[in-house]
Amino acid sequence: MYTELKNQIDPAGLKVWRIQAMINAFIFLIVVIAVFVLTYFFDFYSWIQYTLLGIWIVNSFLTIYLFPKIRWNRWRYEVREEEIEIQSGLFVVERTLVPMVRVQHVETVQGPILKRYNLAIMSVSTAATIHMIPALRIEEADELRARISRLARVAEDDV
Incomplete structure (x- = not known):
């Protein structure tokens, strides 16, 4: 077994990671919106847009809320x-x-x-x-x- 390291990074780092994840999620959302617009004009399969939207929702939840907390707890x-x-x-x-x-x-x-x-x-x-x-x-x-x-x-x- 190993001993727990003494120092942890600052709790404000959690906010910073979440802000960075929100910026990335916003950029991904722009891509999803672009796909919605393209499928509207070019008559692509509509399941593509809803699949991308679902991926965006799950990805946003994981990268904004869940992963930063786990990462912050691990960093020592x-x-x-x-x-x-x-x-x-x-x-x-x-x-x-x-x-x-x-x-x-x-x-x-x-x-x-x-x-x-x-x-x-x-x-x-x-x-x-x-x-x-x-x-x-x-x-x-x-x-x-x-x-x-x-x-x-x-x-x-x-x-």
């Missing part, structure tokens, strides 16, 4: 002296260990929706991969970025 992280451990996933929980000696750089990113909720995404880059911790309070992300940078330098000096 912990920064230790020697490593960063990240837990994520929707249906399959994935746990990743990033050794401090492998960290090349750390950055924070903040888009317009994240900025509205005073959040940022922190990404940790190694030679091969980029690991992200989404929806951290901007102050926490800046503090964490500085701490990881300091620990990565110390780990590099020890090697």
Whole structure:
């Protein structure tokens, strides 16, 4: 068995994910409406439009309401002296260990929706991969970025 990681992302991240899902659902709705218009003018099978509408309804419910909540409950992280451990996933929980000696750089990113909720995404880059911790309070992300940078330098000096 494994122990639960200490840190969870900010609850406002749930709102951000839902807003992003609503934007995607709106774009999908425009496609569904376009299909309705095309089937009206070109006499396609009407079951196509109703199937797409049903898919849109189910997809919107899952991506706006259900999946963000599950994803938020799963997201955890912990920064230790020697490593960063990240837990994520929707249906399959994935746990990743990033050794401090492998960290090349750390950055924070903040888009317009994240900025509205005073959040940022922190990404940790190694030679091969980029690991992200989404929806951290901007102050926490800046503090964490500085701490990881300091620990990565110390780990590099020890090697």
